Amino acid sequence: MSAVVSEPLVQQARGAGVLTLTMARAPVNALDDALVDALEAALDAACSDSSIAVVHLRSACRVFCAGADLALMAQSIATPAGLERMLALVARLQHLNARLEAAPVVTLAEIGGAALGGGFEMALACDLRIAAQEAKVGLPEAGLGLLAAAGGTQRLTRLAGPGVAKRLILGAETLDGMAAERLGLVQWAVPRAELADTARALAQRVAALPRAALAAGKDCIAAALDDSRDGFAEEIAHTRHLYQQQATRDLVAAFLARSTR
Numbered sequence: 001m002s003a004v005v006s007e008p009l010v011q012q013a014r015g016a017g018v019l020t021l022t023m024a025r026a027p028v029n030a031l032d033d034a035l036v037d038a039l040e041a042a043l044d045a046a047c048s049d050s051s052i053a054v055v056h057l058r059s060a061c062r063v064f065c066a067g068a069d070l071a072l073m074a075q076s077i078a079t080p081a082g083l084e085r086m087l088a089l090v091a092r093l094q095h096l097n098a099r100l101e102a103a104p105v106v107t108l109a110e111i112g113g114a115a116l117g118g119g120f121e122m123a124l125a126c127d128l129r130i131a132a133q134e135a136k137v138g139l140p141e142a143g144l145g146l147l148a149a150a151g152g153t154q155r156l157t158r159l160a161g162p163g164v165a166k167r168l169i170l171g172a173e174t175l176d177g178m179a180a181e182r183l184g185l186v187q188w189a190v191p192r193a194e195l196a197d198t199a200r201a202l203a204q205r206v207a208a209l210p211r212a213a214l215a216a217g218k219d220c221i222a223a224a225l226d227d228s229r230d231g232f233a234e235e236i237a238h239t240r241h242l243y244q245q246q247a248t249r250d251l252v253a254a255f256l257a258r259s260t261r
Contacts, residue, residue: 010038011060012045017053017207019046019105028066029059031118036092043096046105053211055103056203057126058110058196064135065119093118093150097125101155102222104215106206110199111135112192116174121152124159127218128206129185130199131177132192137185138174158225160184210247 011022021042023029046052059065072089075082100107100122109115109123111131120137123129131137139148139156147153148169157165164183167173181189190198206214216238223231242248 009035010042018203019052020056022060024060028063030069032069054106054203054207056108063113064111064115067117090149097151100125121150124155130188131186132195133177133189134192135177136174137180140172143172
């Protein structure tokens with residue numbers, strides 16, 4: 001009798017500086033420990049591979065990610081032990097999202113379908129978000145008497161301001177991709193039929209830039225949002241480091257050669 005070989009929860013594909021991570025936990029990429037494990041391992045691989053400049057996160061399912069696993073949610077209200085398991089998963093999601101946010105690579109979320117609750121929190125942790133105009137995004141946890149606790153209340157407020165955050169979180173409102181773009185929740189919204197090609201081209205365009213410069217820019221942007229850091233001093237420190245890189249020296253020399261022709 002042959003053994004059953006299960007498909008990976010996160011499919012990986014490398015090419016031209018991009019690591020594409022396709023979540024494939026049918027039917028809706030419900031978040032559980034196994035999926036988090038797979039995403040953490042894939043992120044480890046990207047961060048340790050100097051040839052990767054962009055992590056492109058997408059879905060093989062009809063939705064991007066529908067949030068927490070329903071079976072685990074049922075356990076969380078049935079027993080004290082179930083509640084502790086759910087809280088442990090939420091803490092793990094906070095950690096995963098913090099890693100996406102701080103990773104030395106550019107993270108891109110391609111949102112083709114619903115990204116609700118924990119799924120949208122994951123997308124909010126990414127640097128770039130592109131959505132189908134028909135996609136649905138939001139943090140509707142208040143409708144269940146709950147809270148977007150995997151970083152959603154913090155990142156949405158920093159991204160769009162307290163007014164928009166209160167509208168969406170306190171009103172449990174979901175938006176389509178076009179409305180999300182107007183409010184700055186995603187940077188691009190395109191017709192679903194064009195989404196995959198547009199996201200792939202975007203990932204490739206960003207990945208063509210030097211990883212060190214991307215990481216430095218990302219770190220300085222983070223400093224601008226942290227009152228405990230001196231972003232101006234960090235700009236100088238990063239610039240010093242970048243000028244010492246041979247790749248930077250080569251690019252600057254080539255630019256100067258073109259400019260003096």
